[in-house]
Amino acid sequence: MTTTTIPHTLSDFSAARPSWLLNGRQRLLVSTLPAAVVTAGLFGIMTGLIQVKEVKLAPAETRILESIVYSHEEPSEVMSKHEFPAIPEAATPPPPPQVSAAPKGVSMPPIVLVGNAPQGLPIDHITPILTGPQPIGDRIATPVRPPMPTYPSSAATRGLEGDCDVRFDITPRGTPFNVKASCTHSIFESEARRAVERAEFLPQIVNGHAVESYGAVYPLAFRFDSRR
Structure with missing residues (x-):
């Protein structure tokens, strides 16, 4: 039969505590110490990482600049604000080639009068007939507005000169037709x-009426100006 003794005082109670309670405290102490060591080590490592070391910069190179002196000279002459460059004088172009168009020996068909005057008619029996203004007489057509040819540029470039005989007919209104040109060089014909x-x-006047005339010739000479 087992007998249990009940403590009567506090000291007796402390002496009577079981041994498993003391072992629990030892286990807590043993487990806490390594955790504290690990925590302290982590704090030390973090402190080392966060620590900022002093950064030393390389000394800056000092450059000494030489003094710059600006010289100001007064202009000798006052220039206008808007000064335009001088325009070169244009070279005087040579005079254009001259074309002589003077009619020389214009040939027209001969005027033939049809019929003969009556012979042996007494002059006393001739009575003058009074009419309006009459033409002075039959005349050969003459130019009112003479031809004004232009020197062909192709001929002027090549330095060519030439003569032309232009043959044509004239209407009763004085207009030339059937115009044909015969020149020393074909470059002038057109x-x-x-x-x-x-x-x-x-127009040619025959018996008081304007008629067509045929075979007129008008000479033209293409020459350069000799004064160049």
């Missing part, structure tokens, strides 16, 4: 024809 076609002539 301009010679054009000049005569634009000209104007007085």
